[in-house]
Every structure is written in C-alpha cells, then in structure tokens.
Amino acid sequence: MDRIPIWVLFISLFLLLHITNSEEEDVKRSLAKFYEQLWSGNGQRDPSWGWNATSDPCTDKWKGVICDSQSISVKKIILNGLNLTGTLDASSLCTAKSLVVLRLNDNHIDGEIPEEISNCKQLTHLNVSWNQFSGNLPSNLSRLNNLKRLDISNNNFSGNLPELPRISGLISFLAQTNQLSGEIPQFDFSNLAQFNVSFNNFSGPIPDLHGNFKESSFTGNPELCGKPLPKACPPSPPPKKSSKGQKIEQVLMYSGYILLGLAFMFFVAFRLAKRKKTKEEDVVKKGTVVDGSINKPSTAPSDYKAGASRSEFSITSADQSAMVLSPLVVLTSPVVKGLKFEDLLKAPAEVLGRGRHGSLYKVIFEDRMTLAVKRIKDWAISSEDFKRRMQKIDQAKHPNVLPALAFYCSKQEKLVVYEYxxxxxxxRLLHGTQNGQKFEWGSRLSVAASIAEALAFMHEEFHGDGIGHGNLKSTNILMNKNMEPCISEYGLMASDSQDHSSLSRGNSFKAIDPKSGTMNSTFKADMYGFGVILLELLTGKIVQNNGFDLARWVNSVVREEWTVEVFDKALIREGASQERMVNMLQVALKCINPSPEARPSMNQVALMVNTIKEEEEERSIVFEP
Incomplete structure (x- = not known):
C-alpha cells in the first residue's frame, strides 16, 4: 500500500480547519446581525454581553447563549425580559443549525415571525410570548418537526392557525390573548399536556379533546361552541333539496315579502294620517307643552351658598304642566324609594364640576340623604331610547360599577341620579392631598384589577348593544365606603371618545384617544381610557397638565430608552417590583395603541392584569417575614 506524503496530510488538515473556521465565522456574523435587529432603536447596549463578530458565542459566553458540552455549537438562546424592541431576523438566526431552544418572551419585539423560522429545524422549544408580534403565523411553521413546546401567547397574531397538528411530537401549545381566527385544527389532544387558545376570535365547534382540557382553555372566543364550553353547537344543516323544491320555496318566500311590504305601507299611511289629526287638535288647544325641559341655573356656581333655598335646578310653569309626561323614573334601588322630580328641584345643589356635555351636582336633602346628579345636555338620543338604555344598564349588576338610582328624561334635559x-x-386619590396616606403598589394593582374585571363584565353584557362607557377616566372611578373602586356614569357618553373633560373641580384635563370613536368602536375607546388610567397608576402623573401629555410622554420614553424614570418615585422608594411594573406598562401600551383595531379586548386585558396581580401576591407570600 502506498504511503501518503506527510505534506498532503498537512494541506488537507489546513483546508479542513479553514473550512470549519469559515463556517463558524458565518454563524457568528449572522448571530450578531440577528441580535442587532432585536435591539433596533433601543439605545446603547452593554458591550460585556458579547454578541459581536469579533468574539465567540461559546468561549466568550455571550449573554443568553448556552452551548453544547464541547463549547462548539450554540444550543440555546434565552433573551427573555430584556426590553428588546426590534424584529425577529429568522434567516440570520437559523444559520445556527444546532439551535434547539429559543426564548424571547417578555420583550417588546414586533413585526411578524418570518417564514425562514422553518430553517431552525432542530428547534424543540420556541417561546415568543408577551411581545408585540402581529400578522399571520408563517404557513411553514409546521415544518419544525422536532418542536415540543410552542408559546405565542399575549401578542397580536391574527388569521388562521397553520397546520400545526402535523407536528406529531408537540406537547404544549399556548396561544391565548391574540387575535387568531377560524376553526381550531384537530390536534392530537391525547398527546398534548398544555393547550390554551382563550381570548381569541376562533369560531365553530371545538374538536374532540378526549376529556383532557377544561373550559378555561377556550373561554373568550364568543363564536366557539361545543364541550367543554356551555354553548352548544347548532345542529348540522339538512341535506339540500331538489331544484324543484327550491323553486317552490323561493316563490313562497318572495310572495311573503310582497305581502309584508304592502302591510307595512298601509301601516305607515295610517300613522301619518293619525299624526296629522293629532297636530291639528294640538293647534286648537293653543300651547299645550309636551316637553318638560329643565332651565339652566339662574346663578353661577360661584354664587351657590350652603343651605341656600334655591336649587341649581329650576323649572318653568309650562314645564310643570309637562311633568306628568316626563316623571322621574326610580330604578330598583331602595335608597331613593318614593323620590320625585319635585324633590330634586327643592333641594339645594352644589356644582361639583362641568364638562362639555353636562355637569355634576351634589344634592343634599332635609333628611341628610346626599345624592349625585349627572345632568346631560346636547345628546341626540330620543327619550324612549334613553329610557331603554338606562333600564338595560340597570339590569347589569357588578359590585365595581356604580348603579344609577333614578333618571329623568325630556326632549331637552336628561338627569341621572347616583348615590354620592x-x-x-x-x-383625587392619586393627585390630590394625601394627608400622609400612602397609595402603595399592591393597592394600585388591586384597583386596576377591579376596574378591568368590571369593565370586561360590562363589555360582555353589552357586546351586542354597543354600549360602552364612552368617557372612562380616573375622575369617573369613585371610591366607595370600603375604598373599593366603582366605575361611575357607565353608558352616559354614547361613543364620543373625544370628550374626556374632567368633572373634578379645578382639575381639567383630556385623555384623548387619537382615533375618534364611532358606535362600533366605543369599546376600543374604553380600552384607550383604561390604558391611560394604568399609566396614571404607574407614573403618578396627571394625564394632561400645562401642555404635558402623559401617553405621548410615556411612548417617547419607551422609544428612546426603557428607564425606571417613567414610574412613580413613591413606588420606587417603596421597593415595588419593577418586573411587575414593566409588565403592567406593557399592558397599558397595548391599550393605548394608536390603531383601535390593534388594541386587545377588555377580557384579554383583565386576564393580563389579574395574572400580574396574582404574581405580585405570590411574591408577597414568599418574601413575607
């Protein structure tokens, strides 16, 4: 056998090492590029973290990088909770062919997950939860055949799920709190240990779960049906009939429409004739008043004196003749049983505040009963519609929503009575005189959770009616006798999201939604208002004051550099969890997204806030002395 010259071996070894090093250099450059994209616009980075082409990810121990036992190949990249604000460059990432774990959760990464993610063929764990990803999931995500755990929860993903059931070894799939839609694919539920698609827009029947998962994995999808949800699916449609039978049915259907149309025309003609006759009779009676409008106060609020005999409400003699037609409607509360409109007129009333569409009064009666009366004006809603609206809102009871006790409605004036x-x-609790009272982090969390749950309940109750709050702000969150928050004036502002003027004396501000609301986006306007309330709780700052705009300021700080300077100094001194405050800030930023459609639903936000509150409570138990 011929011997191989020694110089040939040296050349071969040199070429092999050169090729290997060249490949490693490509990986380092690509990973550095991947990292650069994650930090896009997020300020200066710590050079000690590595992540540059002049060092080695394994031997130089790049932050968040875990290599194999020989320190040759990158196996895991864990960059969770670093406030990353860029995008995911999957084509650069997947040059690391040995990568099995990628965790980018609890950041602010946006954009879509690129199709190139399918090149990370060894991935077993992929976690991008609690970010700002959006768009459709890549269609070839199902090509990650080794994937065991996939967590995309708490983002803004939309569209249908790709063919994930093709991943036979998948044991955990978490996708809650997104905007995903369509039907839920038939996963191998007998193999899945974790599964959650709650608070999305899925529709249709739930596949056979083999009894493995409960209602909580599917809640928050109004169009889903079937077990384990209480909503049963409708029966399957009957088989199609013959063309002859369809033609007969169509003839009968159109004939019915014609008869209904004729009946409607006769009814309209009859009503018009009757109305004309009624108007002629009214002219003969000369001046009968059918509108019980309430006059404006004859004196300015500053002229009011405690104990004055004259009320802020006054009524003309003509209005009094119409009182029979427009009585005070007392709702189910026993607090004001037997209260009449005349009682409101006689009692002295103190102006608490004025807004563009109404005023708020404190009314004190002789028996020392104290009520708050909201006076609404310039609302183009009929008396009948207003009455139905108030009665419908009264039926939705929640301990953290202040119920109306009574209301009065005429063509010109509308009054709503509440317990003071x-x-x-x-x-006032946040920005008023504290008198040494501390509003600590745990209490602020509880307030946020209570408001979120109450608002989510009301949105769910009135989902079909489109009745939101319309004017949600911290001055409309009242503290009851137990210092628990109650949402007041629910449903009294239609959908005018531009009118957020304060009803607190001397504290006028506007929390303006950048996009003007419509009847269909009232709930989204409420989301913006709730997000601003969260910012108030986190920063301790007034929403608007001498040109300062809280939402704009917070957004600018987040864009430039994430810093604890955004948080209330009192919370920092208290030692409140910065991790939990950052998480809550993420929720607030989702709520005030300039695009109403990108904002989450109130159910989704309530779940996020409660999760943060529960984590804080667990932390308190662990660190309790």
Whole structure:
C-alpha cells in the first residue's frame, strides 16, 4: 500500500480547519446581525454581553447563549425580559443549525415571525410570548418537526392557525390573548399536556379533546361552541333539496315579502294620517307643552351658598304642566324609594364640576340623604331610547360599577341620579392631598384589577348593544365606603371618545384617544381610557397638565430608552417590583395603541392584569417575614 506524503496530510488538515473556521465565522456574523435587529432603536447596549463578530458565542459566553458540552455549537438562546424592541431576523438566526431552544418572551419585539423560522429545524422549544408580534403565523411553521413546546401567547397574531397538528411530537401549545381566527385544527389532544387558545376570535365547534382540557382553555372566543364550553353547537344543516323544491320555496318566500311590504305601507299611511289629526287638535288647544325641559341655573356656581333655598335646578310653569309626561323614573334601588322630580328641584345643589356635555351636582336633602346628579345636555338620543338604555344598564349588576338610582328624561334635559360617594375619585386619590396616606403598589394593582374585571363584565353584557362607557377616566372611578373602586356614569357618553373633560373641580384635563370613536368602536375607546388610567397608576402623573401629555410622554420614553424614570418615585422608594411594573406598562401600551383595531379586548386585558396581580401576591407570600 502506498504511503501518503506527510505534506498532503498537512494541506488537507489546513483546508479542513479553514473550512470549519469559515463556517463558524458565518454563524457568528449572522448571530450578531440577528441580535442587532432585536435591539433596533433601543439605545446603547452593554458591550460585556458579547454578541459581536469579533468574539465567540461559546468561549466568550455571550449573554443568553448556552452551548453544547464541547463549547462548539450554540444550543440555546434565552433573551427573555430584556426590553428588546426590534424584529425577529429568522434567516440570520437559523444559520445556527444546532439551535434547539429559543426564548424571547417578555420583550417588546414586533413585526411578524418570518417564514425562514422553518430553517431552525432542530428547534424543540420556541417561546415568543408577551411581545408585540402581529400578522399571520408563517404557513411553514409546521415544518419544525422536532418542536415540543410552542408559546405565542399575549401578542397580536391574527388569521388562521397553520397546520400545526402535523407536528406529531408537540406537547404544549399556548396561544391565548391574540387575535387568531377560524376553526381550531384537530390536534392530537391525547398527546398534548398544555393547550390554551382563550381570548381569541376562533369560531365553530371545538374538536374532540378526549376529556383532557377544561373550559378555561377556550373561554373568550364568543363564536366557539361545543364541550367543554356551555354553548352548544347548532345542529348540522339538512341535506339540500331538489331544484324543484327550491323553486317552490323561493316563490313562497318572495310572495311573503310582497305581502309584508304592502302591510307595512298601509301601516305607515295610517300613522301619518293619525299624526296629522293629532297636530291639528294640538293647534286648537293653543300651547299645550309636551316637553318638560329643565332651565339652566339662574346663578353661577360661584354664587351657590350652603343651605341656600334655591336649587341649581329650576323649572318653568309650562314645564310643570309637562311633568306628568316626563316623571322621574326610580330604578330598583331602595335608597331613593318614593323620590320625585319635585324633590330634586327643592333641594339645594352644589356644582361639583362641568364638562362639555353636562355637569355634576351634589344634592343634599332635609333628611341628610346626599345624592349625585349627572345632568346631560346636547345628546341626540330620543327619550324612549334613553329610557331603554338606562333600564338595560340597570339590569347589569357588578359590585365595581356604580348603579344609577333614578333618571329623568325630556326632549331637552336628561338627569341621572347616583348615590354620592364621599371618598372621592381615583383621580383625587392619586393627585390630590394625601394627608400622609400612602397609595402603595399592591393597592394600585388591586384597583386596576377591579376596574378591568368590571369593565370586561360590562363589555360582555353589552357586546351586542354597543354600549360602552364612552368617557372612562380616573375622575369617573369613585371610591366607595370600603375604598373599593366603582366605575361611575357607565353608558352616559354614547361613543364620543373625544370628550374626556374632567368633572373634578379645578382639575381639567383630556385623555384623548387619537382615533375618534364611532358606535362600533366605543369599546376600543374604553380600552384607550383604561390604558391611560394604568399609566396614571404607574407614573403618578396627571394625564394632561400645562401642555404635558402623559401617553405621548410615556411612548417617547419607551422609544428612546426603557428607564425606571417613567414610574412613580413613591413606588420606587417603596421597593415595588419593577418586573411587575414593566409588565403592567406593557399592558397599558397595548391599550393605548394608536390603531383601535390593534388594541386587545377588555377580557384579554383583565386576564393580563389579574395574572400580574396574582404574581405580585405570590411574591408577597414568599418574601413575607
């Protein structure tokens, strides 16, 4: 056998090492590029973290990188909770062919997950939860055949799920709190240990779960049906009939429409004739008043004196003749049983505040009963519609929503009566004189959770009616006798999201939604208002003051550099969990997204806030002395 010259071996070894090093250099450059994209626009980075082409990810121990036992190949990249604000460059990432774990959760990464993610063929764990990803999931995600755990929860993903059931070894799939839609594919539920698609827009029947998962894995999808949800699926449609039978049915259907149309025309003609006759009779009676409008106060609020005999409400003699037609409607509460409109007129009333569409009064009666009366004006809603609206809102009871006790409605004026809350508003608690009282982090979390749950309940109750709050702000969150928050004035502002003027005396501000609301986007306007309330709780700052705009300021700080300077100094001194405050700030930023359609639903937000609150409570138990 011929011997191979020694110089040939040296050349071969040199070429092999050169090729290997060249490949490693490509990986380092690509990973550095991947990292650069994650930090896009997020300020200066710590050079000690590595992640540059002049060092080695394994031997130089790049931050968040875990290599194999020989320190040759990158196996895991864990960059969770670093406030990353860029995008995911999957084509650069997947040059690391040995990568099995990628965790980017709890950041602010946006954009879509690129199709190139399918090149990371060894991935077993992929976690991108609690970010700002959007768009459709890549269609070839199902090519990750080794994937065991996939967590895309708490983002803004939309569209249908790709063919994930093709991943036979998948044991965990978490996709809650997104905007995903379509039907849920038939996963191998007998193999899955974790599965959650709650708070999305899925529709249709739930596949056979083999009894493995409960209702909580599917809640928050109004169009889903079937077990384990209480909503049963409708029966399957009957088989199609013959063309002859369809023609007969169509003839009968159109004939019915014609008969209904004729009947409607006769009814309209009859009503018009009757109305004309009624108007002629009214002219003969000369001046009968059918509108019980309430006059404006004859004196300015500053002229009011305690104990004055004259009320802020006054009524003309003509209005009094119409009182029979427009009585005070007392709702189910026993607090004001037997209260009449005349009682409101006689009692002295103090102006608490004025807004563009109404005023708020404190009314004190002789028996010392104290009520708050909201006076609404310039609302183009009929008396009948207003009455139905108030009665419908009265039927939705929640302990953290202040119920109306009574209401009065005429063509010109609308009054809503509430029980007066002497502990003031959340605004006053945050920005008023504290008298040594501390509003600590745990209490702020509880307030946020209570408001979120109450608002989610009301949105769910009135989902079909489109009745939102319309004017949600900290001055409309009142503290009851137990210092628990109550949402007041629910449903009294239609959908005018531009009108957020304060009803607190001397504290006028506007929390303006950048996109003007419509009837269909009232709930999204409420989301913006709730997000601003969260910012108030986190920063301790007034929403608007001498040109300062809280939402704009927070967004600018986040864009430039994430810093604890955004948080209330009192919370920092208290030692409140910065991790939990950052998480809550993420929720607030989702709520005030400039695009209403990108904002989550109130159910989704309530789940996020409660999760943060529960984590804080667990932390308190662990660190309790």
């Amino acid at each position: 809350q002497q502990n003031g508003s959340l605004y």
